[in-house]
Amino acid sequence: MENKVRVALIGCGRVAGVHAQALKRLEETELKAVVDIVEEKAKFFSEAYDVKDWYTDYHKVLERDDIDAIEICLPHYLHAEVAIKAMKSGKHVLTEKPMAITLEDADRMIATADECKVKLGVIFQNRYNDASVAVKKAITSGQLGEIKGARMMLTWHRPDSYYKESDWKGTWDKEGGGVLIDQAIHTIDLMQWLIGTEIDYIRATYDTRAHSYIDVDDVAEAYIKFKPDIVGCVYANCFYPYDAPVFLEIYGTKGIAHIIGDKATIYLGNTTVQVEQSSNPGSGLRYWGSSHERQIKDFYRDVLLGRTPFIDGRAGRVALAMVLAMYESSRTGKPVKFPY
Numbered sequence: 001m002e003n004k005v006r007v008a009l010i011g012c013g014r015v016a017g018v019h020a021q022a023l024k025r026l027e028e029t030e031l032k033a034v035v036d037i038v039e040e041k042a043k044f045f046s047e048a049y050d051v052k053d054w055y056t057d058y059h060k061v062l063e064r065d066d067i068d069a070i071e072i073c074l075p076h077y078l079h080a081e082v083a084i085k086a087m088k089s090g091k092h093v094l095t096e097k098p099m100a101i102t103l104e105d106a107d108r109m110i111a112t113a114d115e116c117k118v119k120l121g122v123i124f125q126n127r128y129n130d131a132s133v134a135v136k137k138a139i140t141s142g143q144l145g146e147i148k149g150a151r152m153m154l155t156w157h158r159p160d161s162y163y164k165e166s167d168w169k170g171t172w173d174k175e176g177g178g179v180l181i182d183q184a185i186h187t188i189d190l191m192q193w194l195i196g197t198e199i200d201y202i203r204a205t206y207d208t209r210a211h212s213y214i215d216v217d218d219v220a221e222a223y224i225k226f227k228p229d230i231v232g233c234v235y236a237n238c239f240y241p242y243d244a245p246v247f248l249e250i251y252g253t254k255g256i257a258h259i260i261g262d263k264a265t266i267y268l269g270n271t272t273v274q275v276e277q278s279s280n281p282g283s284g285l286r287y288w289g290s291s292h293e294r295q296i297k298d299f300y301r302d303v304l305l306g307r308t309p310f311i312d313g314r315a316g317r318v319a320l321a322m323v324l325a326m327y328e329s330s331r332t333g334k335p336v337k338f339p340y
């Protein structure tokens with residue numbers, strides 16, 4: 001490998017522009033090829049981002065010796081298949097969330113990365129927000145005291161057309177679920193990462209209340225019992241009138257931290273600290289959060305330096321396990337014990 005990682009981007013849909021832009025801009029990467037099963041999309045990306053090679057069959061980039069890494073922006077059910085084939089071809093893989101739609105697949109991906117000695121990363125860009133980093137620091141430094149609980153609320157707007165226009169969204173077999181696995185998973189991941197202790201058990205219920213076209217969850221509530229004695233509450237729906245900024249609160253014996261969208265307010269006695277995002281290089285939607293480029297840069301620095309990525313397969317698996325436990329708990333009416 002040279003001093004740049006040579007990357008192919010697979011999947012040229014909604015989120016892919018944010019990835020392509022970062023891959024073009026970063027000094028750590030060279031975007032060598034783009035792939036989409038739909039020819040017009042692959043061609044469009046090749047022209048828009050000035051990338052010479054485009055393909056409609058992703059196997060073509062796996063065959064190339066001059067490609068070191070694959071970035072996956074595909075429908076959820078394809079993440080595991082493509083990631084495993086890519087890793088077996090010796091490529092590093094950075095995949096969009098969720099890493100897979102079953103834990104068996106997630107575990108196969110983690111094992112393959114180990115066996116093939118390549119790096120596997122999972123996108124959870126909001127961990128890189130200045131707000132998230134500041135709250136993590138307030139927790140690990142003890143400023144918030146002993147952590148007692150957390151609450152999160154994700155209320156976004158996904159009209160029927162969002163599902164009708166997609167051949168995979170809103171389906172159990174291709175998306176793996178609805179609002180929990182697709183939208184709320186980011187804030188669920190942030191909650192567990194910020195709290196930083198093991199999960200004891202999860203109870204949850206979900207329903208499909210406001211969409212006639214789908215049978216996956218469009219509303220869900222969950223109760224997460226973290227060890228030793230911390231309670232996390234989750235509420236998510238995707239039939240709110242608009243995409244409200246996500247809300248996440250973590251509270252301890254000495255203070256409270258609120259994250260609203262990408263801003264944090266940390267209340268410590270009479271002192272209030274506010275933190276906003278210092279830069280916004282991304283071209284994505286506002287409510288996605290704007291730290292994709294930071295995570296992508298960090299991942300490829302780790303590839304170049306041979307380090308374990310901050311959000312590797314094992315770290316990416318945690319929020320997936322939480323979401324899948326929520327589905328299981330709702331179906332069985334019982335709490336799901338961890339490790340899961």
Ligand SMILES: NC(=O)c1ccc[n+]([C@@H]2O[C@H](COP(=O)([O-])OP(=O)(O)OC[C@H]3O[C@@H](n4cnc5c(N)ncnc54)[C@H](O)[C@@H]3O)[C@@H](O)[C@H]2O)c1
Nearest residue numbers: 011012013014015016035036037038073074075096097288
């Ligand atoms: N991190 C974030 O904030 C964020 C935001 C949006 C989407 N995402 C994630 O990004 C991923 C993609 O989501 P999206 O909204 O861009 O989806 P999308 O449906 O807009 O794009 C998927 C693309 O993959 C292509 N494709 C399908 N099968 C293919 C195959 N076999 N080979 C090559 N290309 C194929 C489709 O033609 C499509 O262009 C998902 O995992 C999603 O959860 C993450």
